[in-house]
Structures are given as C-alpha cells and as structure tokens.
Amino acid sequence: MQPSFNCRRPASLIDLGAGEQGILDRIELPEEISRRLMELGFVPGSRITAALSAPGGDPRVFRVDGSEIALRRETALHLKLRPEAAGGD
Amino acid sequence: MGHCDGCPAARALEVPRATRTIALIGPPNSGKTTLFNRLTGLRQKVANYPGVTVEQHVGQARLDGGREVTLVDLPGVYSLTPRSEDEQVARDVLEGRMPGSPRPDAVLLILDSTNLGRHLMLAAPVLALGLPTMIVLNMADDLRARGGEVDAEALSRQLGAPVALASAMRGEGLEPVFRFVAEHSAPPAPVELPVLHDVPKCRAWAARMGKRAQYQPPAPPVWTRRLDAVFLHPVFGPLIFAAVVVTVFQAMFSWARPMMNMVQAFVAWSGAQVAALLPASPLRSLFIDGVWNGVGAVLVFLPQILLLFLFIGILEDSGYLARAALIADRTMARVGLQGKSFIPLLSAYACAVPAILATRTIENKRDRIATILIAPLMTCSARLPVYTLIIAAFLPERPLFGPLLGTRAAAMLGLYLLGFLAAFGTARVLKSSILKSEPASFVLEMPPYRRPTLESLGLRLLDRSKVFLRRAGTVILGVAVALWVLAHVPMIHGAAPPIEQSVAGTIGRAVEPVIRPLGFNWKIGVGLITSVAAREVIVSTLGTIYGMEPDAKSLGLQQALRHDLTLGGAAALLVFFAFAMQCMSTVAVVRRETGGWKWPLVQFAYMTALAYAGAFAANHIVMKLVA
Numbered sequence: 251m252q253p254s255f256n257c258r259r260p261a262s263l264i265d266l267g268a269g270e271q272g273i274l275d276r277i278e279l280p281e282e283i284s285r286r287l288m289e290l291g292f293v294p295g296s297r298i299t300a301a302l303s304a305p306g307g308d309p310r311v312f313r314v315d316g317s318e319i320a321l322r323r324e325t326a327l328h329l330k331l332r333p334e335a336a337g338g339d
Numbered sequence: 340m341g342h343c344d345g346c347p348a349a350r351a352l353e354v355p356r357a358t359r360t361i362a363l364i365g366p367p368n369s370g371k372t373t374l375f376n377r378l379t380g381l382r383q384k385v386a387n388y389p390g391v392t393v394e395q396h397v398g399q400a401r402l403d404g405g406r407e408v409t410l411v412d413l414p415g416v417y418s419l420t421p422r423s424e425d426e427q428v429a430r431d432v433l434e435g436r437m438p439g440s441p442r443p444d445a446v447l448l449i450l451d452s453t454n455l456g457r458h459l460m461l462a463a464p465v466l467a468l469g470l471p472t473m474i475v476l477n478m479a480d481d482l483r484a485r486g487g488e489v490d491a492e493a494l495s496r497q498l499g500a501p502v503a504l505a506s507a508m509r510g511e512g513l514e515p516v517f518r519f520v521a522e523h524s525a526p527p528a529p530v531e532l533p534v535l536h537d538v539p540k541c542r543a544w545a546a547r548m549g550k551r552a553q554y555q556p557p558a559p560p561v562w563t564r565r566l567d568a569v570f571l572h573p574v575f576g577p578l579i580f581a582a583v584v585v586t587v588f589q590a591m592f593s594w595a596r597p598m599m600n601m602v603q604a605f606v607a608w609s610g611a612q613v614a615a616l617l618p619a620s621p622l623r624s625l626f627i628d629g630v631w632n633g634v635g636a637v638l639v640f641l642p643q644i645l646l647l648f649l650f651i652g653i654l655e656d657s658g659y660l661a662r663a664a665l666i667a668d669r670t671m672a673r674v675g676l677q678g679k680s681f682i683p684l685l686s687a688y689a690c691a692v693p694a695i696l697a698t699r700t701i702e703n704k705r706d707r708i709a710t711i712l713i714a715p716l717m718t719c720s721a722r723l724p725v726y727t728l729i730i731a732a733f734l735p736e737r738p739l740f741g742p743l744l745g746t747r748a749a750a751m752l753g754l755y756l757l758g759f760l761a762a763f764g765t766a767r768v769l770k771s772s773i774l775k776s777e778p779a780s781f782v783l784e785m786p787p788y789r790r791p792t793l794e795s796l797g798l799r800l801l802d803r804s805k806v807f808l809r810r811a812g813t814v815i816l817g818v819a820v821a822l823w824v825l826a827h828v829p830m831i832h833g834a835a836p837p838i839e840q841s842v843a844g845t846i847g848r849a850v851e852p853v854i855r856p857l858g859f860n861w862k863i864g865v866g867l868i869t870s871v872a873a874r875e876v877i878v879s880t881l882g883t884i885y886g887m888e889p890d891a892k893s894l895g896l897q898q899a900l901r902h903d904l905t906l907g908g909a910a911a912l913l914v915f916f917a918f919a920m921q922c923m924s925t926v927a928v929v930r931r932e933t934g935g936w937k938w939p940l941v942q943f944a945y946m947t948a949l950a951y952a953g954a955f956a957a958n959h960i961v962m963k964l965v966a
Contacts, residue, residue, distance in 0.1 A: 280777070282422055282777070283777065283780060285418075285420070285422070285538055286417070286422075286782065287782065288538035288539065288542070289417035289418050289457075289460065289538060290417065290457070290782060290784070291456075291457050291542075293538065293539050293542045294539065295539075301567075302567055302568070302571040303571070304571070304576075304665045304666050304668060304669060305573050305576060305577050305666065305669075306669055308668075308669055309665060309668050309669075309678075309781070309783065311567075311571075311665070311785055315454075315456050315457045316453070316454045316456055316457065316556050317454050317457060317784065317785075318784070318785040319782060319783065319784055319785065320661075320665050320668075320782070320783040320784075320785060321781070321782060321783075322668070322672070322781050325781065325782070
C-alpha cells in the first residue's frame with residue numbers, strides 16, 4: 251500500500267491509512283508536548299504504523315516502538331513523515 | 340537499621356526506629372501497582388500528597404522474621420523531568436524533598452519487559468539518582484509466551500544494578516525482589532548514562548542497553564489484535580460500547596436496588612432495636628434521628644457504589660477502558676473534554692462521589708478537574724426521591740405519546756436532560772477558559788488486553804469503599820448531628836420544640852426573604868438547609884414539618900405541598916435540586932481529590948448561583964405561563 255500524498259505539504263501521520271507505515275521525520279509541536287510524544291516512542295527516525303481508529307477515524311491508534319498509542323487528528327497532523335522513506339512494507 | 344536477620348536481641352528490645360523505605364517507580368502500564376499489591380497485600384493506605392492532586396500510596400511489606408519495610412508506590416511516569424505534577428512528586432520523593440516523606444533507602448524500578456525499548460529510558464534518570472536500585476522486568480510470562488527474550492544477567496552488568504525478570508501478576512520470580520527489599524544493597528555501579536534531557540539520546544541509549552542484553556522484543560500480542568478488530572470495529576465497536584454502557588446503567592439502577600433496599604431495611608430495623616433498648620430522651624432522639632438515620636442515608640448507596648467500582652475495575656484492568664475512551668473521545672471533545680471523562684460522568688448518574696474517585700484514570704490534570712467540577716450536575720440517584728415527590732404532587736399523570744411516555748416520566752427525563760446540558764455547558768465554558776488544555780495534549784496508550792485478577796479487583800473495591808465510608812461517612816455524621824441539634828434546640832421542657840420554633844425554623848424564616856423570589860416559603864427553606872447533608876433528606880424534613888409520613892409517595896405530604904407551594908415554586912424547587920451542590924459528601928471528596936479547598940469552594944459557589952438563577956427563572960416563567 252502506498253499512502254496518497256498531497257504534494258503541497260509534507261506528509262504527516264494523518265496521511266497513513268490503516269496498516270500503512272512511515273518513518274517519523276520531526277514533530278512540529280511545542281517542546282513540552284513533543285517531549286511527551288518522544289517519551290512514548292515517537293522519536294524522529296522511528297517507524298510508525300497506523301492501526302485501527304475510533305468510529306469516524308478520529309482518534310487513530312499508532313504502533314510505535316512496541317506499543318499502541320492513540321492520537322487525535324489535530325495532533326497527528328503535526329507529526330511529519332520522512333518523504334523518501336514513507337510507504338508500506 | 341542493621342544487618343540483624345534472625346538477631347533475637349534486636350527484636351526483643353523493640354527499639355523504635357525508622358523502618359526501611361523503598362520507592363516503587365515505573366511508567367504507566369508497567370504493572371507497578373500489581374507488584375505493590377503483591378508486596379503489601381492489604382497493609383496499604385492511600386492519601387494525597389500535600390497541596391497536589393497526586394495520590395500517595397504507602398504500604399507495609401512483612402518480611403521473614405517479622406520485620407516490616409515501608410513501600411511507597413509513586414505515580415506512573417515516563418521520565419523524571421518535572422513537567423507534570425506526577426513527575427514533580429516522583430522526583431521530589433526520590434530526592435527526599437517531599438515534606439513528610441523520608442528519602443527512600445532504595446528504589447524498585449518496574450519496567451514492562453515486553454516493551455523494554457521504550458521503558459528502559461526511565462532507567463537512565465533513576466540510576467542517575469545514585470540510590471540502590473533494582474530493575475524489575477515485569478510481565479516476564481507475557482514476554483516468554485510471545486517469544487521474546489532478555490538476558491537479565493547481561494543487562495545487570497550493563498546497568499550496574501541488579502535486574503530481576505518477574506511476573507507480578509502470577510507471582511513468579513519475586514524472590515530476588517523480596518531479598519532486595521529486605522537487605523541493604525550498594526548504590527548502582529557507575530555506568531555510561533545518556534544526557535538526561537535529550538529524549539532521542541536516551542532512546543538510543545536504551546536501545547543499546549537492550550541490544551547488549553540480547554533483548555528480543557516479543558511478537559505482537561495476537562489476542563489483543565484480534566479483540567481490537569472486534570472492539571474497535573466500525574459497526575460492532577460502538578454497539579459493544581453501547582451494550583457496556585447499558586449494562587453499567589442497569590447494574591446501578593436495577594441490580595443494586597434489592598441490595599440497597601436490604602441495607603435500608605437493616606438500618607431501620609437495627610435502629611429500632613437500639614431505640615427499644617434506650618430510654619426515651621433527647622439523647623435517644625439524637626442517636627436514632629440524627630446519627631443512625633444520617634449515616635444510614637449514606638450507607639444505602641454503598642451497594643450501588645461497590646457494583647459500580649466492580650464494573651470500572653473490570654473495565655480498567657482488562658484494558659477495555661482505554662478502548663471505551665477511544666470510542667467516546669470524539670463526542671467528548673465537542674465540549675472540550677476527552678474520552679477518559681466518559682466513564683466517570685456515567686458513574687455520576689449513580690452518585691458523584693464514586694464518579695469523582697473514578698476521575699483518577701484521567702492523567703491530564705485540567706481535564707480531570709473539569710470532569711470533577713461537572714460530575715455533580717449529572718442527575719444522581721439521591722435526587723430521585725425529591726423529583727418523585729414534587730412531580731407526583733404537582734403534575735397529573737397523562738399520556739403524552741400514547742402509552743409510551745406519560746407527563747411524569749417526561750418531566751423526569753426533562754430533569755435528566757437539564758442536568759446533562761448544565762454539565763456539558765459548564766464543561767464547554769471551563770475548557771475554553773480557565774481549564775483550557777494545551778493544544779494536542781490528548782495521548783492515550785492502549786495497553787494489551789489482560790484478564791483481571793480477583794485479587795486486584797478486591798483490593799480496588801476495598802480501597803474505594805474505605806474512601807467512601809470514611810470521607811462520606813464522617814462528614815455525614817457531623818452534618819447529621821449538627822442538623823439534629825438545629826432542629827431540636829431550644830428544648831422546651833426537655834422535649835424538641837415544634838420545628839418552626841427551633842433554630843432550624845428560625846434560620847428558615849431568616850432566609851425566607853432570600854428564597855421568596857424563587858417561590859419558596861420558610862418551610863422549604865428549612866428543607867434546603869437540612870438537605871445540605873444529602874439531597875433526599877429534604878423529603879423527611881418536609882414530612883416532619885408538615886406532620887406527614889415522610890415518604891416521597893405519601894399522599895398527605897403531596898397534598899400539604901400543593902397547599903403551600905405554587906406551580907412556579909414547584910418547578911423552581913426541581914430546578915434548584917438539579918443544579919445545587921446539596922451534598923456535603925461530594926464537597927469532602929472534591930476537597931480530597933483536588934488537594935485543597937479552592938475547587939470545592941468554586942464549585943459550591945458556582946452551582947449554588949446556577950441553582951438560584953435557574954430556580955428564579957423557572958418560577959417566573961411558569962407563573963407567567965399559568966397566568
């Protein structure tokens with residue numbers, strides 16, 4: 251599976267459909283929140299898989315570093331993916 | 340403290356000395372509390388750290404030879420960088436800077452062995468403290484079952500501290516942990532540690548440590564994936580969620596009812612038995628009418644609350660609570676709250692006290708305070724007798740939608756809706772002003788599903804009922820005695836005066852000018868005062884005042900009320916009870932859970948103002964409509 255990219259903006263976690271993977275590039279959020287996310291495994295360079303979501307698609311569960319973390323769309327939007335490495339297995 | 344295992348002289352002397360204190364620390368979902376329960380059993384107590392909302396769990400572990408060790412269960416944290424209240428408390432306790440909490444002699448660091456890559460990050464700041472530390476790699480059974488591996492010996496060499504591979508839930512591999520708890524051990528050997536405030540460096544360090552200990556992460560939890568495919572299914576997920584909600588409701592309102600009736604009957608029966616033994620005197624009246632009935636009014640809610648906590652316990656321990664929070668999140672987000680507020684608010688339909696205790700699962704402090712502040716606006720079961728009485732007295736039963744919905748049921752539903760709207764409206768205001776969350780702060784970890792153990796459910800029930808009985812019971816006891824005195828003083832020839840001549844009557848008359856715009860007379864005023872103890876008390880007070888059988892279904896009481904209260908006043912009374920914080924148990928629990936008087940006072944003032952304004956509006960609107 252290949253995530254569909256909007257060419258205008260860098261891909262973020264919200265562009266991953268269920269089962270798709272991507273490599274995290276950076277977190278564009280205030281220091282405090284990005285630290286929390288990094289402590290939960292969202293470290294730049296890590297591989298993230300989108301999993302199931304709540305009905306309606308928000309929030310969505312992401313698999314990272316052996317655990318499953320649910321993020322709201324408004325948060326996932328700011329976790330940018332590495333363009334060249336993004337894609338499914 | 341000395342090395343004197345089996346040293347009889349030391350025990351015989353019974354020299355009072357400070358016991359050894361050991362702190363338990365670990366990330367959320369590491370099984371830290373399960374291990375704490377294993378080590379301490381029933382010998383534990385919960386309090387709040389001074390001035391903060393963080394709970395202090397302290398327990399005693401009894402070791403061979405009768406020695407006792409104090410264990411402190413710190414809040415679950417991902418790091419020791421003090422940003423949240425939890426991290427600040429954990430850090431302060433570990434560094435010995437928490438008032439009333441001595442610096443621990445040693446630390447047990449509990450990590451989930453199935454998630455070591457991430458959990459090992461916490462080892463860096465903990466080892467850097469320089470306290471003797473043992474690292475417990477928990478959930479070893481799960482790691483093994485899912486084909487993962489780790490060399491505990493090698494990890495111990497890497498970290499310069501003892502490492503135990505254990506399963507707290509099954510009680511496996513705990514011997515080294517008990518030994519560590521009992522004996523003095525050396526501080527960790529100096530090892531290579533990363534720059535602590537650089538998370539990616541810490542993560543890389545943790546990965547390196549894991550690699551050198553031949554850490555083989557386990558295969559993904561197959562059963563969790565399978566269950567999630569059902570519980571988070573776009574169609575079945577919400578259906579199962581709805582079924583869970585209906586079951587919890589059913590339990591609170593139907594299954595708990597026979598037990599509540601039994602408690603009520605027992606309180607009445609035992610009160611009568613005791614009364615028969617005492618000579619007729621003001622003291623007997625104080626004991627029976629004040630203390631016994633006052634405490635009984637609270638005790639009657641215990642079955643409902645226990646059942647509720649049993650359900651919440653199963654939901655939380657099994658891992659479903661996180662899924663329920665995920666499903667509820669979008670709806671709750673509309674008013675600025677989050678998915679984890681859902682279950683506490685659902686519980687508030689039974690009683691605000693367990694609801695407020697259930698907010699402990701919400702890590703985000705602002706969301707937790709907001710949930711605590713709105714919970715008492717949900718229609719709790721103590722409001723039902725009041726609603727039943729007033730509706731029965733003033734609203735003739737007529738079919739509205741054929742046989743399905745009558746006027747009385749519609750009025751009751753309307754009151755539920757009123758409380759719901761007030762709660763969510765308030766949440767919206769709070770969350771867009773003083774309790775606004777930082778953007779993008781909602782993060783929800785989905786733990787693997789686990790089978791809840793009877794032991795952990797039992798301990799949880801015990802803990803919650805202790806809190807409920809102690810907080811609610813003692814407050815109600817005091818308020819019940821005070822109200823009895825108000826209603827029985829000044830005595831006339833050693834007997835209680837007619838209620839209008841008592842202090843309560845005097846206060847009722849004094850507040851009459853204030854409540855007259857609401858359509859209430861002084862008798863309702865007395866009822867409002869006594870119902871501060873618990874809402875349903877107004878029914879028995881009005882019964883006493885009107886000399887009628889104090890029961891919501893009493894026709895005499897209904898007639899007396901119709902005589903004294905206009906239709907506007909009746910509507911105003913219903914609205915007043917929907918909004919007012921007429922419940923001292925709730926005030927006491929909010930004070931405890933928020934760590935101070937600020938929030939309960941804000942809440943009491945806000946709800947009273949809302950009740951007054953709402954009742955005023957209801958009275959005037961209804962009177963206009965009638966005229």
